[in-house]
Amino acid sequence: MKKTRAMELLGIELPIVQAPMAGATTPALVGAVCAAGGLGSFGAAATAPERIRAVIHAVRQRTTGSFNMNLFVPDWEPVPDDPARVAAMQAILAPLHAELEAGEVPAPGALFGPFDKQLEVLMEEQVPVVSFHFGAPPGAVAVLKRGGAVVMSSATTVAEAVALEEAGVDIIIAQGAEAGGHRGTFAGDWQQSLIGTLALVPQIVDAVSTPVIAAGGIMDGRGVAAVMALGAGAAQLGTAYLACPENSISPAYRAAVLTANAERSTVTKVFSGKPARGLRNRYLDTLSQHEDTLLPFPSQYSIYRRLRARATELEDSDFLPMWAGQGVGLAKEEAAGALTNRLAADAQAVLDKLRG
Ligand SMILES: Cc1cc2nc3c(=O)[nH]c(=O)nc-3n(C[C@H](O)[C@H](O)[C@H](O)COP(=O)(O)O)c2cc1C
Structure with a gap:
């Protein structure tokens, strides 16, 4: 060429x-x-x-x-998070933490x-x-x-x-x-x-x-x-x-990439607070019901860090952020x-x- x-x-x-x-x-x-x-x-x-x-x-x-x-x-504002909004998001995440035995929902920090x-x-x-x-x-x-x-x-x-x-x-x-x-x-x-x-x-x-x-x-x-x-x-x-x-993604994420179809790929703010395209899973569907309570980027990503780490440990693709584009149905292990x-x-x- x-x-x-x-x-x-x-x-x-x-x-x-x-x-x-x-x-x-x-x-x-x-x-x-x-x-x-x-x-x-x-x-x-x-x-x-x-x-x-x-x-x-x-x-x-x-x-x-x-x-x-x-x-x-x-490009995000380094504003301290509103304590009431942080508490509201912590309350939404608490049952998921309990289910995965992920400990306390942390406060947002630098990421x-x-x-x-x-x-x-x-x-x-x-x-x-x-x-x-x-x-x-x-x-x-x-x-x-x-x-x-x-x-x-x-x-x-x-x-x-x-x-x-x-x-x-x-x-x-x-x-x-x-x-x-x-x-x-x-x-x-x-x-x-x-x-x-x-x-x-x-x-x-x-x-x-x-x-x-x-x-x-x-x-x-x-x-x-x-x-x-x-x-x-x-x-x-x-x-x-x-x-x-x-690459360094978890086996559960790679397995999802190898089996997902294009319809499962969607743009969402629920993982990080900024729009990103990833695979639909239980976390995405649950948090999508609370769009108004999402924290701005990168706090939403940060407050989710302990649950994410625990989901990685458990290889639980229901709670992982799994970024992937609409071409995902063509992914082949190579x-x-x-x-x-x-x-x-x-x-x-x-x-x-x-x-x-
Ligand atoms: C898992 C994942 C993580 C990404 N992280 C970044 C990143 O850190 N920086 C960046 O510029 N783009 C990032 N992107 C976007 C890519 O640069 C690129 O725009 C995108 O992958 C192209 O679309 P495709 O996934 O359909 O090939 C990421 C994409 C994926 C799938």
Whole structure:
């Protein structure tokens, strides 16, 4: 396949980006994708700064090439939580804690960041590619670029893509509504920003001169070929890599990914307080009855941390956050390197076939 501008900027041989997935990506996953010629990405949003440094060193032991480290831009208000709302949410969670013998419902605490310190480590370690979710602070973009990094961020609307271009990012990730995980929406209403990949990618491609990578619902060579036809310079896949043995998700979560159909994937705020796409389960259905009492991100995620840890311990998929996109029905267990190669080879075969 001819190299696109995005591939040249990223220094990759295949038009495949394994999505950063906080809590799911590992140096082994990132290294395997990089070794195959794609771009491996580590979701470092919830990783402490010094641990991020250790992850970077572990990735560098597995690849001498390009790789991506990803952070959440703190677009949330650092307001202390209203004690009455916290107490109301604790009361809702208490019976679930009792059922799973998870102990007391904790008070919300810090979960992500601190962003400035995380960023400092990425700069000190001269990470080749940095991607952001929830916007792109122009100051950070400029410093990273001066240090030689390629900077990317997610857009869920044309307006966000234009804002990211103005902020100076090198590559825009067009995240369609099908995408698993948190919506990258940072400007405007999140429900109005649920635009499908097929509609979003060409509109962003036409609106900006910055290279675009497509994300959301891409699971195989057909999907990769489709987004390349829409003008994307590469495809970013998250859900497809959840079926790989190199990630760090629990066996219960991986089993759910391998058996779920598209109808089970839904966008919800109940796990974290921010809209994110995941698999419906008992926790989601229960908390959906209390939408008005949900705490803002990241407090809702944090107050749920003990129940989540206990559900992981018990391998209880009824209470786990299981981010996954609408393509989940196509997930197949496969090693990450083999998946990366197959995606690129099958995309090429599809394009050749269409060319006749
Ligand atoms: C389990 C999971 C965790 C994710 N975590 C992050 C993250 O930490 N940072 C980020 O930029 N995107 C994250 N995403 C979103 C991906 O970058 C990407 O937009 C999405 O996976 C693409 O859609 P797909 O899942 O249909 O392939 C996550 C997605 C999943 C499935």
